[in-house]
Amino acid sequence: MAKSKSNRILATPSEHAKKHLLYVQEVGSLESIEPHISTRQNLNSYLFFIVTSGRGTLVYEKEVHNLETGDCVWIDCRKQYAHESSVTEPWNLTWVHFNGNQADYYYQYFLTQGCHFIFKPYDLSFFTNCIADIYRTQKEEKALMELETNQYLTDLITYCFQANKQEDTEMTSISNKLQQVREYIEAHAIEKLSLDQLSEQFFISKYHLSREYKNRYGITIGTALNSKRIAMAKSQLRFSTDPIEQICMACGFQDAAYFIKVFKKAEGMTPLEYRKKW
Numbered sequence: 001m002a003k004s005k006s007n008r009i010l011a012t013p014s015e016h017a018k019k020h021l022l023y024v025q026e027v028g029s030l031e032s033i034e035p036h037i038s039t040r041q042n043l044n045s046y047l048f049f050i051v052t053s054g055r056g057t058l059v060y061e062k063e064v065h066n067l068e069t070g071d072c073v074w075i076d077c078r079k080q081y082a083h084e085s086s087v088t089e090p091w092n093l094t095w096v097h098f099n100g101n102q103a104d105y106y107y108q109y110f111l112t113q114g115c116h117f118i119f120k121p122y123d124l125s126f127f128t129n130c131i132a133d134i135y136r137t138q139k140e141e142k143a144l145m146e147l148e149t150n151q152y153l154t155d156l157i158t159y160c161f162q163a164n165k166q167e168d169t170e171m172t173s174i175s176n177k178l179q180q181v182r183e184y185i186e187a188h189a190i191e192k193l194s195l196d197q198l199s200e201q202f203f204i205s206k207y208h209l210s211r212e213y214k215n216r217y218g219i220t221i222g223t224a225l226n227s228k229r230i231a232m233a234k235s236q237l238r239f240s241t242d243p244i245e246q247i248c249m250a251c252g253f254q255d256a257a258y259f260i261k262v263f264k265k266a267e268g269m270t271p272l273e274y275r276k277k278w
Contacts, residue, residue: 005031011025013146021147022100024097027134030095032085032093035085043097046107048073050127052092052094054092055086056091057084058073060079095131096131110157121159126163181202184202185228186228189232189251232250232251233248238278244259
């Protein structure tokens with residue numbers, strides 16, 4: 001039984017292309033039917049591929065990388081690499097092997113700019129369309145095929161740079177927003193706050209905000225809010241004689257029973273026990 005179905009074109013570049021242009025060695029697509037490992041090394045080529053669906057792994061420079069739908073990979077095939085499709089979610093790949101007089105320079109410059117050889121662009125269509133154009137051009141074998149292919153490969157490399165920079169910009173933007181959310185929670189903890197409200201105020205989807213906040217700070221927004229309120233309550237329990245119900249409301253809790261429950265979970269004792277101990 002076949003382990004994969006593939007459509008590919010093996011190209012034979014002219015001497016002119018080898019000396020002056022970026023040129024294709026192989027371009028195609030693959031649909032995995034059952035898992036198998038592809039391993040190569042010492043191949044004078046650069047490989048760019050897209051995981052168009054499914055999952056798999058890449059072993060490159062002795063490190064294992066998990067790949068999923070939407071991931072793009074650009075590697076130097078002179079180094080040993082291996083990739084394998086997932087057993088449960090077999091992947092489909094679209095790829096191009098290429099080289100050229102300036103290929104080494106472009107790749108080294110890509111790495112020195114802080115770009116990563118695995119990335120997930122926000123708009124995958126730029127990459128899939130580019131490889132589709134390369135495939136079509138190679139298949140039609142027009143007079144200007146190699147010149148057109150050089151242009152498409154240049155576009156592909158440019159997209160790689162742009163996608164990485166977009167990732168940097170997006171991460172900086174998200175980081176700034178998360179810091180703003182954290183500061184807002186600190187300043188407005190006694191008010192009635194909700195994820196929906198924060199989402200609206202900071203122009204970020206509540207699902208994205210919830211996930212990224214926990215990724216960055218290790219706790220949920222709800223936990224961060226309760227922690228701030230409990231810290232305020234502890235201060236009032238220690239340095240005032242106000243009743244528990246009044247402290248509860250003053251610190252942003254709308255329900256005394258819920259306040260006692262949250263406080264006990266955080267401190268291992270009730271608010272009244274905390275007051276007596278301190």
